[in-house]
Amino acid sequence: MMAEPMVKAEAVHKRFGRLEVLRGVSLEVARGEVMCVIGPSGSGKSTFLRCINHLEKIDNGRLWVDGDLVGYRQHGTKLYELRDAEVATRRAEIGMVFQRFNLFPHKTALENVIEAPCIVRSVGRKEAVALAESLLDRVGLADKLASYPAQLSGGQQQRVAIARALAMNPKLMLFDEPTSALDPELVGDVLDVMRGLANDGMTMVVVTHEIGFAREVADQLVFMDEGVIVEAGDPHEVLANPQHGRTRAFLSKVL
Amino acid sequence: MVSGHDPSLASAEPDPEQITAVPVRHPGRWLAAAIVLVLAVTIAHSVATNPNFEWGLVGHFLFDSRILAGVRVTIELTICAQLLGVVLGMLVAVMRLSPNPLVSSASWLYIWFFRGTPVLVQLLFWYNIGALYHAFSFGIPFGPQFVHVGANNLITPFLTVVLALGLNEGAYMAEVVRAGIISVDDGQTEAALSLGMTRLQALRRIVLPQAMRVIIPPTGNETISMLKTTSLASVVAYVELLEATSNISSVNFRPIPLLIVASIWYLVVTSILYVGQYYLERHYARGAARELPPTPLQRLRRGVLSIAHDPIATAPDPLARPHG
Numbered sequence: 001m002m003a004e005p006m007v008k009a010e011a012v013h014k015r016f017g018r019l020e021v022l023r024g025v026s027l028e029v030a031r032g033e034v035m036c037v038i039g040p041s042g043s044g045k046s047t048f049l050r051c052i053n054h055l056e057k058i059d060n061g062r063l064w065v066d067g068d069l070v071g072y073r074q075h076g077t078k079l080y081e082l083r084d085a086e087v088a089t090r091r092a093e094i095g096m097v098f099q100r101f102n103l104f105p106h107k108t109a110l111e112n113v114i115e116a117p118c119i120v121r122s123v124g125r126k127e128a129v130a131l132a133e134s135l136l137d138r139v140g141l142a143d144k145l146a147s148y149p150a151q152l153s154g155g156q157q158q159r160v161a162i163a164r165a166l167a168m169n170p171k172l173m174l175f176d177e178p179t180s181a182l183d184p185e186l187v188g189d190v191l192d193v194m195r196g197l198a199n200d201g202m203t204m205v206v207v208t209h210e211i212g213f214a215r216e217v218a219d220q221l222v223f224m225d226e227g228v229i230v231e232a233g234d235p236h237e238v239l240a241n242p243q244h245g246r247t248r249a250f251l252s253k254v255l
Numbered sequence: 256m257v258s259g260h261d262p263s264l265a266s267a268e269p270d271p272e273q274i275t276a277v278p279v280r281h282p283g284r285w286l287a288a289a290i291v292l293v294l295a296v297t298i299a300h301s302v303a304t305n306p307n308f309e310w311g312l313v314g315h316f317l318f319d320s321r322i323l324a325g326v327r328v329t330i331e332l333t334i335c336a337q338l339l340g341v342v343l344g345m346l347v348a349v350m351r352l353s354p355n356p357l358v359s360s361a362s363w364l365y366i367w368f369f370r371g372t373p374v375l376v377q378l379l380f381w382y383n384i385g386a387l388y389h390a391f392s393f394g395i396p397f398g399p400q401f402v403h404v405g406a407n408n409l410i411t412p413f414l415t416v417v418l419a420l421g422l423n424e425g426a427y428m429a430e431v432v433r434a435g436i437i438s439v440d441d442g443q444t445e446a447a448l449s450l451g452m453t454r455l456q457a458l459r460r461i462v463l464p465q466a467m468r469v470i471i472p473p474t475g476n477e478t479i480s481m482l483k484t485t486s487l488a489s490v491v492a493y494v495e496l497l498e499a500t501s502n503i504s505s506v507n508f509r510p511i512p513l514l515i516v517a518s519i520w521y522l523v524v525t526s527i528l529y530v531g532q533y534y535l536e537r538h539y540a541r542g543a544a545r546e547l548p549p550t551p552l553q554r555l556r557r558g559v560l561s562i563a564h565d566p567i568a569t570a571p572d573p574l575a576r577p578h579g
Contacts, residue, residue, distance in 0.1 A: 053449055084453050092451025102446035106464050106542040116450035119460055148542040161446075168450060 004067050006031045006172055006203045007052060013060035014047055021047045023227035024061065029220070034204045036214035036235065039224035040250055045207045046099075048224070049174050052205065053094045054087055065094060066171060092120050095165030099177040101157040103149040109136060109160045110145040113167045120168070128167075135163040139193050155186030162193055173197065175206040211254055215239055223247045312512035316503065317519065325499025326520050332416055332485040332495060333524075337478050339421025344428025349458065351433055362429065369426035375487055378419040382491040384410055416488040424481060431473045435466030467539040475532035479525050486517075496520055 007029040014022040021044045029035045037045045050056045051063060054071040062079075063070040071087060072079040082090075104112050113132035117123040123131075136142055139159040149157050158178055165173060175194065179187040191213050198204060198217050208214060214221055214235050221235035223244075231238055231247045239255075242248045302308060316322055350362035369377070380387075385406040394400035410418070439462045447457035489498035500513040537548055549557060 055445055055448065088448070088451050088453045088456075091449055094449070096446075096449035098442060098446060100442055102440075102442040104443065104446070104461055104465075104542075106539075108542075115460065116452065119456055120451040150542060164450070 003031060005029055005064075006033070006066055007205065008064040009048075009061070010063070011061035012048065012051060012058050012063055014044070014051060014056060015059050021227055022051070022058070025224075025227070025229055026061075027222060027229060027232065029203060029205060031203055032201045033219045034198045034202075034206065034217050035220045035222060036218035037205065037207045037222045037224060038209065038211065038214060038250070038254075039230075043224040044227040045224045046176050049176050049205060049207050052172075052174055053091050053096055055096075065090070088120070092116070092168055093171050095162075095168060095170035095173040097158070097161050097165055097173070097175045097178045099180050101149070101154070101161045101181070103157050103161055103164070105149050108146050108148055109141060109152070109163075112149070112160055113164045116164070117167050131167060132163070135166050136160070138166075138196075139163050140189065153186060154182045155189045158182065158190045159193055162190075162197075166197075171203065173202055173204045175204065175208065177207050177209065179208070179210060209254065211239065211251075223250065225250070307511060308515065309509060309512040312509055313515050313519075316500075316513060316516050319503070321499050321503065322496070322516060322520070325494060325496040326524070328494065328499075329482065329485050329496040329520075330524060332413070332420070332488065333478065333482045335417045336420035336424060336485070337481045339417060340424025340428045340477070340481070341474065343421065343425025344430075344432050347425060347429035348432035348436060351429060352436060366426045366429055369423050370430075374420065374423045374484060375490065377423055378416065378487055378491060381410070381415045381419040384415070412491070412493045415491065416485070416493055420481065420484060420487075424477065427477060428474070431470055431477065432466070434473075435468075435470035436462060438469045439465045464539070468536075468543060471532065471536050471539060475528065475535075478532075479528055482524055482528070483521060 005028040007027075009025050009027050012022050012025045013020065023044075025044070025048055027035075037048070039045045047056055051058050052065060052070065057071060068090065069079070070090070071082055073082060074080075103109075104115065107115060110129065110132050113135060114125070114128040117128040117131065118125060133142070133145065136145060139162055141156060141159055141163070144152060144156060144160075147156075149160070152160065162178075178194070179190050182190065187210070191210065194204070194206070194213070195217055206214075206218070218235045220232065221238045222232040223230050223238065223242075223246075225246050231242060231244045238247065239251065242251055303310075347362045347365055350358045351366070353359050353362075388406050390403060390405050391409055392400035392404075393402040436458075443461050443465065444454075444457050447461040448454070452460065485495055486497040488495050489501065492498065494502065497517055500517045501510070504510040504513040534550075537550070540548065
């Protein structure tokens, strides 16, 4: 019998007013697997990612992380929405990295990383600082502990953001176009950190435009367009031999 | 242009190293300065020589014990009423942004009522509260009551003024705080939530500290305004600074010098508030500016240093920011 997947989506729908952004997305991400999601802007890939940690509520379908329904509890045929504190507890186990970094500007790099362990998990300050120092060292920023985000380059900020997410010891990491806001020469450092995470066996869902990274690191590549999965599979297969016209059209523009 | 290989052209053009930029001249500024100076001297001369100002009396009453007591009461009223206003403002602002429609409408109603009626009218209402309610009971609504107090015993004159000014201020502060909260990027809340914080934790730890940068300047404004609004308490015969001066002038029939005394003290307290606001703003500027603005002491030290050394060497490099 197969182990339970880390993420499982079943006919997930999401509407913003009259606009249906997700129109029945189903997929599975196994433990330790890296899934890259590509697609044109407005295809719903970022929205889907945000549904996984309940930053967006889904309208239809079901979504599980590590066997737990996201944002709801099921009793019989009814889904009961979870309370704020319960949602927060689930979210604490899922790391998220944003396109615009979203570091806390009034806190130093070190303070950004220790904030959640101290506040959410009530970890002692000393212990949190030791953890944060080792994480910032791991992303190559051991000399930037006392810097405020405004004093860091975009690539450095994004690496602090990754360390901040890792400080909660997540079982799943979500990346929402982590390199799209970076100058080209800074992209490599961030991708290196992500590659290292993947090699360490972290389960990752990465929305990205870095086709090269997807080809090299992803176990599964998903191409989304207009709120549905058009094509999914082994990245080498999908990139070298796309089965769908829309995939071919998209890849011809980005490759 | 032809390049400078031709020696005849090179001699016509000055050495590029010697070309200097001349800033535009501002003769208008000198003219304006002269006009302002003449006006200022005229006013100062008239104020100093007009005997009706009675500067001698101003000096005599400036440190009068009755005046100083009034200053103290004014400061106490300002602090208590503004504190009440800030606390209420925070509460009402958070309620206003609540997803619960009942809670947000209640806060809307509060703001509507207290901003929509003159503060003087509100003060007179509180002053006459004894005519509205003779007594207050504390207990379970429509159930047993535990404490029963007469209105005039519960609501002292001091409390009347603090309640009237504080409740009114709360409505204004609510809008100030709300402006601060919505000025913080939604991404900050999302990042906090994604780390497992609850909405309240995200608000308290992440959003409010950043909102403070927007909240503090208008709050300083409100505090200074509050300092002067406390003079309305004189209408209900509560002895604060203005009432203390008019108590004296009603005896000696010299209102002008005593109004000057009051003005001087209002200016003194306002100036102290300026200093407090400067340091508060500096505290919450952490992370927003790469370098905190210098304190006056640091500025003085830096000024002395830059005279002693080459000013260019000590000035911070404006291009030192890394790019992302």
